[in-house]
Amino acid sequence: MSDRHIDTVCVQGGYTPGNGEPRQIPIVYSTTFKYDTSEDMGKLFDLEASGYFYSRLQNPTNDMVAAKICALEGGTAAMLTGSGQAANFFALFNIVNCGDHIVSSSSIYGGTFNLIQTTMAKMGVEATFVSPDCSEEELNAAFRPNTRAVFGETIANPALTVLDIELFARAAHAHGVPLIVDNTFATPVNCRPIEWGADIVTHSTTKYMDGHGVAVGGVIVDSGKFDWMANAERFPGLCTPDESYHGIVYAEKFGKEGAFITKCTSQLMRDLGSVQSPQSAFYLNLGLESLHVRMARHCENGQAVVEFLSAHPKVKSVSYCGLPGDKYHERAKKYLPNGSCGVVSFDLKGGRAAAETFMKHLRLGAIETHVADARTCCLNPATSTHRQMTDEQLAAAGIPAGLVRISCGLENAEDLIADLRQALDKVE
Numbered sequence: 143m144s145d146r147h148i149d150t151v152c153v154q155g156g157y158t159p160g161n162g163e164p165r166q167i168p169i170v171y172s173t174t175f176k177y178d179t180s181e182d183m184g185k186l187f188d189l190e191a192s193g194y195f196y197s198r199l200q201n202p203t204n205d206m207v208a209a210k211i212c213a214l215e216g217g218t219a220a221m222l223t224g225s226g227q228a229a230n231f232f233a234l235f236n237i238v239n240c241g242d243h244i245v246s247s248s249s250i251y252g253g254t255f256n257l258i259q260t261t262m263a264k265m266g267v268e269a270t271f272v273s274p275d276c277s278e279e280e281l282n283a284a285f286r287p288n289t290r291a292v293f294g295e296t297i298a299n300p301a302l303t304v305l306d307i308e309l310f311a312r313a314a315h316a317h318g319v320p321l322i323v324d325n326t327f328a329t330p331v332n333c334r335p336i337e338w339g340a341d342i343v344t345h346s347t348t349k350y351m352d353g354h355g356v357a358v359g360g361v362i363v364d365s366g367k368f369d370w371m372a373n374a375e376r377f378p379g380l381c382t383p384d385e386s387y388h389g390i391v392y393a394e395k396f397g398k399e400g401a402f403i404t405k406c407t408s409q410l411m412r413d414l415g416s417v418q419s420p421q422s423a424f425y426l427n428l429g430l431e432s433l434h435v436r437m438a439r440h441c442e443n444g445q446a447v448v449e450f451l452s453a454h455p456k457v458k459s460v461s462y463c464g465l466p467g468d469k470y471h472e473r474a475k476k477y478l479p480n481g482s483c484g485v486v487s488f489d490l491k492g493g494r495a496a497a498e499t500f501m502k503h504l505r506l507g508a509i510e511t512h513v514a515d516a517r518t519c520c521l522n523p524a525t526s527t528h529r530q531m532t533d534e535q536l537a538a539a540g541i542p543a544g545l546v547r548i549s550c551g552l553e554n555a556e557d558l559i560a561d562l563r564q565a566l567d568k569v570e
């Protein structure tokens with residue numbers, strides 16, 4: 143499908159039925175698979191043949207959906223995970239060991255920040271966080287001899303910063319390590335990080351890919367471009383024998399194109415078991431079938447909403463890279479020429495009290511900790527996700543108490559703006 147447009151891959155990628163087979167992808171709800179001889183099954187366990195034996199490792203429905211996302215991102219192999227958190231953890235932990243080090247953009251999803259800063263630190267993995275706006279010199283200075291991966295988000299949740307993917311890829315490659323990019327907010331419809339040098343792409347499919355607030359999930363896509371063997375001393379897990387798989391050397395046996403995902407499946411998924419259910423994968427695929435249509439509308443609504451908000455007297459500032467004058471507008475023109483996403487944030491002059499009044503009076507926008515839903519939703523970090531912090535601490539963290547994040551859904555833009563207007567009218 144690689145010669146087809148992304149719209150066509152959204153609709154038809156990953157699965158082509160044969161004569162008389164189901165038009166829609168079948169949900170293979172089976173934990174296990176039957177074989178005629180133990181020899182047949184043994185070949186699967188030895189990774190000598192491909193096939194299915196247990197749904198914790200691989201399932202046909204999940205693989206069809208992973209293949210679609212793989213084609214959308216322009217990768218060579220992909221796997222679904224039970225959540226976006228699992229996708230980012232697996233992508234990192236597949237190559238980073240105790241005693242190793244990660245360089246990460248500081249502007250990332252809070253859950254991923256906690257994962258790297260707290261949980262992976264307990265596993266003996268160190269991290270250095272750098273500003274997404276750092277110079278090449280500052281970025282290069284963050285590397286250590288034990289650095290094994292670089293991490294960032296195309297459009298960061300919730301800060302809405304845009305990553306300079308080429309710069310981060312260049313620094314990663316100069317130090318012989320891959321760049322992992324979480325592409326959740328942009329989706330492959332608006333940005334394909336592999337084309338800008340990213341080696342591994344991850345998603346929380348819970349967001350735009352699902353798009354209807356239905357199923358939690360994640361995905362990892364490998365570009366197949368990173369040469370593990372050329373950097374073998376840094377990646378023993380891929381380049382030396384895996385004794386738990388009869389001494390297979392993943393990078394030798396599966397090459398650049400397949401080593402990363404094969405190891406991630408046969409080691410991490412086997413041992414940590416964060417599998418996505420085939421039912422969730424089916425819902426995810428329904429979302430993907432309209433991703434290209436929905437993203438255009440999310441962006442259109444986002445643009446209309448920020449144009450309204452930025453002209454409103456009760457609004458202090460608006461963040462949205464699609465807005466001329468936004469700090470990330472120029473970078474967005476390069477990496478996100480067709481639009482960014484439907485998530486916008488703005489700061490109310492009246493601070494915390496104004497944000498509370500505004501959100502209470504919204505009729506279409508529901509108060510949720512979710513984003514990227516077909517239905518508009520909003521959140522005030524000061525009174526929810528960051529409520530343990532004082533106004534002073536919030537200001538220092540770059541999250542003013544009056545900040546509201548709105549995820550613009552697929553409703554009519556005039557109705558959304560009318561809703562925002564009447565809620566803003568209620569603010570003192």
Ligand SMILES: *Cc1c(COP(=O)(O)O)cnc(C)c1O
Pocket residue numbers: 225226227228230251253254295298299324326327345346347348349358359360
């Ligand atoms: C939500 C989110 C995650 C975590 O995904 P879950 O599916 O909630 O586990 C990771 N990265 C980004 C950018 C997200 O928005």
